[in-house]
Amino acid sequence: MPSQLAAPPALAAAAPVERPPGGYYAALDLGTNNCRLLIAAPRGRGFRVVDSFSRIVRLGEGIGASTRLAEPAMNRAIAALRVCRSKLEQYAVAGQRLIATEACRMADNGGEFVSRVKEETGLELEIVSREVEARLAVVGCASLIDPAASGALLFDIGGGSSELVWIDLSRAGGGPRQRPSQAIRTWVSLPVGVVSLSERHGGVDVGPAAFEGMVGEVAGMLDAFPEATALDAAIASGTMHMLGTSGTVTTLAGVHLDLPRYDRRRVDGLWMTGDEIAASVARLVATDYAGRVAHPCIGRERADLVLAGCAILEAVRRRWGTRRLRVADRGLREGMLVELMAADGVWRRRDRGARDPVDG
Numbered sequence: 001m002p003s004q005l006a007a008p009p010a011l012a013a014a015a016p017v018e019r020p021p022g023g024y025y026a027a028l029d030l031g032t033n034n035c036r037l038l039i040a041a042p043r044g045r046g047f048r049v050v051d052s053f054s055r056i057v058r059l060g061e062g063i064g065a066s067t068r069l070a071e072p073a074m075n076r077a078i079a080a081l082r083v084c085r086s087k088l089e090q091y092a093v094a095g096q097r098l099i100a101t102e103a104c105r106m107a108d109n110g111g112e113f114v115s116r117v118k119e120e121t122g123l124e125l126e127i128v129s130r131e132v133e134a135r136l137a138v139v140g141c142a143s144l145i146d147p148a149a150s151g152a153l154l155f156d157i158g159g160g161s162s163e164l165v166w167i168d169l170s171r172a173g174g175g176p177r178q179r180p181s182q183a184i185r186t187w188v189s190l191p192v193g194v195v196s197l198s199e200r201h202g203g204v205d206v207g208p209a210a211f212e213g214m215v216g217e218v219a220g221m222l223d224a225f226p227e228a229t230a231l232d233a234a235i236a237s238g239t240m241h242m243l244g245t246s247g248t249v250t251t252l253a254g255v256h257l258d259l260p261r262y263d264r265r266r267v268d269g270l271w272m273t274g275d276e277i278a279a280s281v282a283r284l285v286a287t288d289y290a291g292r293v294a295h296p297c298i299g300r301e302r303a304d305l306v307l308a309g310c311a312i313l314e315a316v317r318r319r320w321g322t323r324r325l326r327v328a329d330r331g332l333r334e335g336m337l338v339e340l341m342a343a344d345g346v347w348r349r350r351d352r353g354a355r356d357p358v359d360g
Helices: 071-091 102-104 110-121 130-144 195-199 206-220 228-236 246-257 274-285 289-295 307-321 332-344
Strands: 024-028 032-045 047-054 095-100 150-157 162-168 185-190 240-245 271-273 324-329
Touching: 024 047, 024 071, 024 130, 024 332, 032 071, 047 071, 071 110, 095 332, 102 289, 130 150, 130 162, 130 185, 130 240, 130 324, 130 332, 150 228, 150 307, 162 195, 162 228, 195 206, 195 307, 206 307, 228 307, 240 246, 240 274, 240 307, 246 271, 246 274, 246 307, 246 324, 271 274, 274 307, 274 324
Parallel strands: 024 095, 150 240, 240 324
Antiparallel strands: 024 032, 032 047, 150 162, 162 185, 271 324
């Protein structure tokens, strides 16, 4: 896989930002492919994003073959984390959570890398479990679940793993409706993501046969989903929908909308039908690598990964396809922010009627 991502020059220290009532909160997610940071201030029963950072670092590049984080990948990640540190210092955050996921979980030197990050940047990363990762995704996306639905099948396609979560909101015995974060019936973490799958099958020259090979590999993993038969019945009732949080699904939304450039305001919360998903996936499979590079919602950094993500989605959709999919341009970081602010009690009781905690 190409490693064309160069470290940026050092940034000059920025002037501190005046803190609002309640202070600023920060959430950082260092995954197999991306390093992402959100900084937000409480507002009403939610929060307002005041700054963000995202960079593709490919920390897990080659880990499937070597079981170790490579030196160039660690250097790229640390360069990105230095930018994050400068932002955290600028905003003097009141609370923060900084997590690392699959690449650090599976790497033999993941702990050593976390220690190096602490030494070179001062940031203390927490390597979270797959279960925590799944729960945070639910918390971050909960407000996008259709209130009339009996539940949702949430999927989070990552760089090195993909989480599937059955959120069961059906009322037991006529009791009160559960919060989505408290209604996780079962979940599974598949040991496959866009980086690992594209490294095994190739991400540049991907024809229909190669694409179907990726779909087939992932399909074989879905038997591990607990209560699969019960989920079949719940989806057959027609009262559930899918909820996707990942770069794959947001890219598909951008392709479907023919956006001249990516626009979160149009993508986050978008509903797509099964036919629209299938058409967008087929369109990407028929697009060569140069075309994917040129696409305004993909670009060079994701052109060799997007079809692997589509294959994971297709495997899930063919197994448990619902009529509707809601697209979420939110996830782990938003979930962390919600939990941090809730733990600090920053939201007043009178504001609990607000519907969506995320105001980007």
